[in-house]
Amino acid sequence: MMSETIKRPKRKNPILKTRAPTLPPDRRSRIALGLVRGAALGNLELQCCAACAAVQYPPREACVRCLSAELEWTVMSGRGELVSETTLHHSQELFFRERMPWRLGLVRLAEGVSLVVHLDARCGPAPSPVIVEAVLDRAGQAALVAKPDGGNTALADEPKLRNFTSDPRFRKVLVTDAKSPVGQAVVKAVLEAGADLVWAGHCEPWKNPPGWPAIAELPKVTLVPLDVTDTKSVNELAAELGFKVDIVINTSEHHRTFGIFGRAGVETARAEMETNCFGLLRLAQAFGPVMQSRGADGETSAVAWVNLLSIYALSNFPQHATYSASMAAALSVAQALRAEMRTAGIRVVNIFPGPIDDEWNQLLLPPKLAPSAVARAIVGALKGSVEDVYPGDIAQDWLARFRDNPKALERELGR
Amino acid sequence: MANRIASYDGVAVAVPVTVPYERFSIRGAHWFIARALKALVDGAGISKDEIDGLCVGSFTLAPDSAVGLTQHLGLSPRWLDHVPMGGASGIVSLRRAARAVQAGDAEIVACIAGDTNHVDSFRLSTATFSMFAQDAVYPYGAGGPNTSFAFLTAYYMRTYGAKPADFGKLCVAQRSNALQFPHALFKKPLTLDEYLNARPVADPLRLFDCVMPCAGAEAFLVMSEDRARRLGLPHARLRGAIERHNAFPDDPVQHRGGWAMDRDRLYESAGVGPQDIDLLEAYDDYPVICVLQIEDLGFCGKGEGPDFIRRNTFEANGSFPFNTSGGQLSVGQAGAAGGTLGIVEALRQVTGQPLGAKVDNARHALVSGFGMINFDRGLCTGAAILAAT
Structure with a gap:
């Protein structure tokens, strides 16, 4: 059930100047950036001493109890007690001045450390039990949020904490390839999440895959021709509706299943690069700048850019060698896009699924991800506050192996 | 000890x-x-x-x-x-x-x-005041120490039953002292109503709870x-002095300072007790910290601050002469000079040369300092007793 707490924003007054985006302060010490590692995935990770098990916050260069330098970022339960609170009516920072009043809390975590947090309006007065989560603020930095322990605690349903999300509700979304199984599922999922309008990109008009006629007939869906391998096509669409797009979900991909020796020449690899890497680049150049200018355009500002990548972007899967390479290239472009979009408070979300249950993964053994699961992961990331998503068991497994020992994963994938 | x-x-x-x-x-x-x-x-x-x-x-x-x-x-x-x-x-x-x-x-x-x-200056200094402030407070929209003192004040009020008017009484008395002090930047009287109706800054703090940088x-x-x-200089004797840093780090919210750890040593070395103190110059960037000093320096028990305030008057000629030049809340906070303002005022009082309101027979002055909101609390505390010759 969608919450009724967030009302449909009024139509924009066209006479008023579009506000320029402002960001929360983003300066952090390097050690404090450890928080963002967990927050990028939606995990609350704090430093835990490997020698004495003391948990500490704010991040330090040594264990506050035993001075050990062996500090491990460890996932916390988030359970704690709100011990004091305030509502700010004044701030030095433009981002918060534009959003006053702003509630902050002081939380004592079960692990025995005190945290300054953004405080959910639904939390009772101190003392009260809370759950602390790590989120990403509009500057892309990790921030801590305390929500009530129990009940509906969706970030997007709280008017202030909503700032940390990219909720599709009331927003206009471009799905770059809405024809593919994942694209169709994404269109349905964002509409279900309350999007006002979906532009459903499609190319190759002769193709009419199952499900597509039904997508085309959905209310709030507008079909738009879009071929991401064609600069003119991308630019024409951007000129037509780029100034209205709040969320881009780039589902375009080209996927073939060959190793290096399985094919002579580079045509397949080039086609994969054209769509997966250069397609992203074309879209970014055409839609990125105008989205940046709308980073603070009212409550339904431009807010997020989602890239459907692949877990193969982390480490090459030799059976799908050139596809992996194109996804690694796309990841690199996406990182640059993230840096540029961040200046406008627009979040770049990368989705790293394991094999999706589609025609090009036919010969891979299960588990494979249903297209609807990928769509759920995308919408979940938008409604929440994460920037990297590894949906499904395979992606989680590869991520764990990659983080543990990337050289081992390289050999495991090469078997 | x-x-x-x-x-x-x-x-x-x-x-x-x-x-x-x-x-x-x-x-x-x-x-x-x-x-x-x-x-x-x-x-x-x-x-x-x-x-x-x-x-x-x-x-x-x-x-x-x-x-x-x-x-x-x-x-x-x-x-x-x-x-x-x-x-x-x-x-x-x-x-x-x-x-x-x-x-x-x-x-x-x-x-x-x-x-x-x-x-x-204030914005620039708060943004990078400390590593912990930069990493874990300032990005939350918290401008300087207001937020930390709001947490302290809310916690103190809830735990010990202090009312806004209790803090207001201190602020009003200090303003009354300041009106006689030529260097005070605040020149207008402050009433309790004005204090209580001032605009909110960071709940429960209102405008006159917050020191003004200068x-x-x-x-x-x-x-x-x-x-x-x-040299023929009027002077005071230093009878005792203490300092402590990062006291009581395990308290979830700061409700006592290092003074509570060291005050016995202070009084013992000075050979006097709280009852011998003729005036207290406490660090006062926010009134809650005045109450903590009154308690932790032994003028009343922990949590008895509100009652102590209700029972006493804090003008220079009151029952408990307190921040007799007006304190930072009414003189202004000239950065680090705020931590020396009380020493200078105490020195003037015990040498009989106050610029403003005079404390009669001021023999022993207790001066107290508090500094450096590093993350969620102030870390540095100190106190000294100055005595007339």
């Missing part, structure tokens, strides 16, 4: 100096510190070459520290210190200077705290009593 503190016998504190405060200044911190030094040597009737010790507290001296000041001001001290402890820097400077004089490391130490305040300097000299007599 740990070992007894060696006495500060023979140490004199003299020549209280205030460089008049300005809300904003286009000058640098060096200007205010130089004016203070000039007033010190003029007041003592010595040449600046006779200053052989210098101790400085300042937030806005960067990129200089006390080191750069020696060349800037043409001093060749044989003892030099820079105390970056904000509201505790005055007390800590006094302690260190006193020991230097006792040890013969210096004969006349100038203790100066001064800061400038440009229009954007530019200015405070200073004094530390030397031997013998030297002070030969």
Whole structure:
């Protein structure tokens, strides 16, 4: 059930100047950036001493109890007690001045450390039990949020904490390839999440895959021709509706299943690069700048850019060698896009699924991800506050192996 | 209790100096510190070459520290210190200077705290005040210490039953004291209604709970009593002094400070108790911290602050003379000088030379400092007892 707490924003007054985006302060010490590692995935990770098990916050260069330098970022339960609170009516920072009043809390975590947090309006007065989560603020930095322990605690349903999300509700979304199984599922999922309008990109008009006629007939869906391998096509669409797009979900991909020796020449690899890497680049150049200018355009500002990548972007899967390479290239472009979009408070979300249950993964053994699961992961990331998503068991497994020992994963994938 | 503190016998504190405060200044911190030094040597009737010790507290001296000041001001001290402890820097400077004089490391130490305040100084200093503030407080929209003191105040009110009017009574009394103090930036009376109806800043803090940053300097000299007599300077004796940093780190919310750890030692070394104190100059960037000092320095028990406030009056001629020049809340907070304002005022009172309201028969003054909101609480505490000769 969608919450009724967030009302449909009024139509924009066209006479008023579009506000320029402002960001929360983003300066952090390097050690404090450890928080963002967990927050990028939606995990609350704090430093835990490997020698004495003391948990500490704010991040330090040594264990506050035993001075050990062996500090491990460890996932916390988030359970704690709100011990004091305030509502700010004044701030030095433009981002918060534009959003006053702003509630902050002081939380004592079960692990025995005190945290300054953004405080959910639904939390009772101190003392009260809370759950602390790590989120990403509009500057892309990790921030801590305390929500009530129990009940509906969706970030997007709280008017202030909503700032940390990219909720599709009331927003206009471009799905770059809405024809593919994942694209169709994404269109349905964002509409279900309350999007006002979906532009459903499609190319190759002769193709009419199952499900597509039904997508085309959905209310709030507008079909738009879009071929991401064609600069003119991308630019024409951007000129037509780029100034209205709040969320881009780039589902375009080209996927073939060959190793290096399985094919002579580079045509397949080039086609994969054209769509997966250069397609992203074309879209970014055409839609990125105008989205940046709308980073603070009212409550339904431009807010997020989602890239459907692949877990193969982390480490090459030799059976799908050139596809992996194109996804690694796309990841690199996406990182640059993230840096540029961040200046406008627009979040770049990368989705790293394991094999999706589609025609090009036919010969891979299960588990494979249903297209609807990928769509759920995308919408979940938008409604929440994460920037990297590894949906499904395979992606989680590869991520764990990659983080543990990337050289081992390289050999495991090469078997 | 740990070992007894060696006495500060023979140490004199003299020549209280205030460089008049300005809300904003286009000058640098060096200007205010130089004016203070000039007033010190003029007041003592010595040449600046006779200053052989210098101790400085300042937030806005960067990129200089006390080191750069020696060349800037043409001093060749044989003892030099820079105390970056904000509201505790005055007390800590006094302690260190006193020991230097006792040890013969210096004969006349100038203790100066001064800061400038440009229009954007406060914002710039709060953004990077400390690593923890930069990493874990400022990104939350919290501008400076308001947020931490809001947490402390809300917690104290909830736990010990303090009411807004309790804090307001202190603020109103301090304003009354300030109206007689020529250097106070606040010149208008403050009523309790005005206090209670002021605009909210960070709940439960309202406008008059929050100190106003400004530019200015405070200073004094530390030397031997013998030297002070030969110079013919009215002076106070230092009877005892304590400091403590990061006290009670496991308290979920700060509701007591290092004074509670060290006050017995302070009174024992001074040979007096709370009942002998004629005036208290407490650090007062926010009123809740005044209440913590009143409690932790033994004027009443923990949690009895609200009742203590209701039972007493805090004007210079009241039952508990308190922040008798108006304190920072009514004079202004000239950066690190806020931690020396109380020492200078206490020195004036016990030497019978107040610029404003006078405390009758002021024999013993207790001065207290509190500094450096690093993350969720203030870390540095200190206190000293000055006695009339």
